[in-house]
Amino acid sequence: MEDLTERPQTEGPHWQRKKEQRPTEIIHAARTLFVSQGYSATKVADVAKLAGVQPGTLYVYFENKEALFKAVIESSLKPVWEMADSLLSNFHGSSQDIIRMLVQEYWDLMESDTCRGIPKLITTEAENFPELAAFYSQNVLAKAKQIIYRILEYALERKEIQLLNMEMTSRVIMLMLHEMLIYSHSFADHEEHPISPKALQNSIADFIIRSVLKPKE
Numbered sequence: 549m550e551d552l553t554e555r556p557q558t559e560g561p562h563w564q565r566k567k568e569q570r571p572t573e574i575i576h577a578a579r580t581l582f583v584s585q586g587y588s589a590t591k592v593a594d595v596a597k598l599a600g601v602q603p604g605t606l607y608v609y610f611e612n613k614e615a616l617f618k619a620v621i622e623s624s625l626k627p628v629w630e631m632a633d634s635l636l637s638n639f640h641g642s643s644q645d646i647i648r649m650l651v652q653e654y655w656d657l658m659e660s661d662t663c664r665g666i667p668k669l670i671t672t673e674a675e676n677f678p679e680l681a682a683f684y685s686q687n688v689l690a691k692a693k694q695i696i697y698r699i700l701e702y703a704l705e706r707k708e709i710q711l712l713n714m715e716m717t718s719r720v721i722m723l724m725l726h727e728m729l730i731y732s733h734s735f736a737d738h739e740e741h742p743i744s745p746k747a748l749q750n751s752i753a754d755f756i757i758r759s760v761l762k763p764k765e
Contacts, residue, residue: 571609571619574599579620583665587617587673587680618683624666625688628657632695636702643703644757650699651725651753655745658729667726668733693722700760708761721756728752 577599581590592613596603610616631653639646657663670688674681697718703709728748736742743751 570599570601570605572623574601574606574609574616575619575623578616579624579662579666582617582620583669587613587669587677592616614680617680618687621666621670621684621688624663625691627660627662628654629691629695631657636695636698639702643699643706643708643761646699646702647756647761648753650695651749651756654725655728655749659732659745665733667729671730689722689726692725693718696721703761710760710762712760717760721760724752724756 574595578590578595581595581598590613592606593603595616596606599606606616610619632650635646635649635653639649658667670681670684674684697714700709700714700718704714731743732745732748
């Protein structure tokens with residue numbers, strides 16, 4: 549084996565930086581394989597091979613495949629939560645506008661390279677892996693519902709909302725947005741006249757606005 553201590557000291561930071569990047573590279577490889585071939589069909593050895601590390605190296609960072617899957621979900625959805633928090637913390641426009649922005653931004657992030665295919669993946673695997681389904685429900689769907697609840701509170705503060713059950717309404721909207729992605733990945737390609745992504749987004753935003761906001765006088 550090559551003696552790395554004989555390398556020039558100037559190359560030390562490169563090797564250290566490479567080591568620090570390994571968890572991210574492993575997560576990226578796992579996400580690619582989980583989405584393309586499913587959780588159950590993905591072997592840890594295949595993830596390690598795609599990430600360019602030895603299988604034993606993977607276990608340095610992740611206890612098992614389930615822990616790796618959870619890391620994939622958390623890292624993939626982190627930009628979504630950051631977007632929502634930033635949007636809700638800095639927005640001062642109408643409730644209609646923030647609803648339309650949420651639907652658009654949610655779609656863009658969930659269809660990005662880091663998130664694309666995740667909702668379909670967990671929906672497919674939920675019955676066979678209830679622990680993963682529970683993790684997704686508690687750490688993704690519940691957070692999404694909280695974001696929508698905050699938007700309804702925003703509309704309530706501006707007196708732009710109709711009287712409704714805020715908890716149930718936020719849950720229904722969350723499920724609607726989740727199913728929007730499932731439709732896009734599972735059914736749209738099999739319809740004679742599929743709904744375009746933009747039309748789907750606009751229709752859902754319009755439905756939410758008409759359902760929860762007071763009509764403009």
